[in-house]
Amino acid sequence: MPEHLNSSIEKTLPATNPEQLPIFFILSRPRTGSTLLRTLFDAHPHVQIPPECQFIVNLHPKYGRITHWTPLLFGELVNDLQEQFLFNTWNIEPVRLLTFLQQFQGQQSYGTICKAIYLQYQSLYYKSGITLIGDKNPGYALYTKLLSEIFPEAKFIHLTRDYRDNHVSLSRVEFELPIVALTVFKWKYFYKTITKASKQHPDSFFTLRYEDLAENPEGMLNKVCNFLGISFNPEMLTFYQRKKAVEALYDAKKLNKIHASLMHPVNTSNIGYWKKNLSTKQVKIADYTIGEYAAKAGYERQYAGFSLFIWLAAQPGINLARAIYATTWLVNRFPYKQRQYILSELPFVLGSFWKKHFQRSAA
Template sequence: MPASPVFVVGMPRSGTTLFSAMLDAHADISIAPETHFFTKCDVANRSPSAEAKAEAIRFLQAESGVQDMHLSAEEWQQIRDAAGDAPADILRVLLQTYAARKAARVWGEKTPDHLAHIDTIRTHFPQAVFIAITRDPRDVYLSQQPMPWNRDTIIETAWTWRRYAEQIDTYRSALGGHFHDLRYEDLLRHPEDELRKVCSFLRLPFDPGMLSFHENAEDALSAEPWKKNTRRPVDPSNTQKWKDRLPPARRWVIQRVAREQMHDYGYPTPPVAFDTDFWSDAIALIAESLRIVIRRRARKHGWR
């Protein structure tokens, strides 16, 4: 039997959308966009009740990723009728309903931050499998900068990446056949090799259509403008952008915070020269971080 459900996880801007589009291009796999069910839904762990069921449905209907699935009124009614009163059962039936459109046997979703909720997810879905993708933290930082949702300082980003890397290490050992992980860079350089490994993990034959995912990428997986790469072929050169674009002080901060984990994942950490360029960038970085903290406090306290 193929493995199901599948949860694609990893730090945001690590290639989770690209990877999910590749998986979804398999004839027998359906990967829905972000539901944020276990990260944001207040009733996700509540005991079964009609009230909890109704609240779970309201939450999912309001989520932008679920809206991108374009579920019809008839499909929503089918979800209500088929699901029990446990909130997580709503998620299960929703994902199965979405998968039924292409008659896929393997169903799942990708919410990057579900990595921090794997233990909870396993209480509701004991047979669940998880696939985590990791990317060089310096490129993650660069990729996050233009994102409208990004609110973190560089130190926060580096610490988050380190924590994610440590969690992946933990689950790789603890979950055995229920957990698989790969590097974004390896997926770009050797997509067929990596996808064959993933298919083997899911107990499915490899589907060559996964390599031409961009030709039929689902709107649901590429709705936001920053996810447009799911409509393009894999670009093996989209790695190590940090070498040309990341100023020295920022490079130093990330490597200082996450050096050990970067080495574990095969990411080089060359020394940084403490020259004029470094100190100039350091001053700019301090000012930038202060602006982020001040804006955050202003939003919290309603300052103008």
């Protein structure tokens, strides 16, 4: 195991049956501050929260209904995990994981086995006993119903960020096509989806604005920790002090471009930079696309009036977003390997097509 990884976690396992450990999920759009929030919790000595990897949903069609686990099934599961996108970032040796899982042979739920896998994540931070498991996967925002079925006790943190800042951040790291109406429509779609789920289970959801976290990190973390049933730990705010360990884990170019905030204390430098990076036309398109949901989420539009020109300019991005979600709904009915391949390759195909034909004229 690399020296920068925490080895103390082995001492804490299996002190508690994974089934008894509560779990929470951070739900958000990409580039909303979810990696920062995950890292803040990863620095908590009693919380186990790996980087993102959507294996719970991806592997559910194959393993979700299994209630009796055998060595053969565990072997298949470990092999399938190695093929999951980003699972390698958890730094779990396959043989070590397989050996650990053998103690859970027999009657166990899929959720319990998933928690056991989470417990094997090798954190950069010291752990002195795990009492809570966390997850950060932006894509899980669309699967809250399934996650609640797998983990009936699950809690959810709905993290939001100004939709205009979110667009600028997404464009800078090239995570999605840089079309204002497209990214803002997705923002609204996620917000509506998560809000609908929260109304069905209000005691299981906590809404947190990135701006509030950045302006008052200790105060907001105290509230979130209270919601999750754990005590705030001051070590959460010293996450950036593991700078060398973080640098050893991430590619330098990726770290500087995508996760630079992990190298500094929580601050407000990324709030409101849409004001210097978006044109008036782009702001009008964003404000039109978001509509009334800006105020519902606690944000203020600059332009609330109707303009036929802006309406026409927004339609291509809005229609593309609708087409993407319709395609996703269809692809979700495919076997998991085909589904994973399509959903992982489609953004790159669309991105290449966009750059080749439309990037210069994008709004």
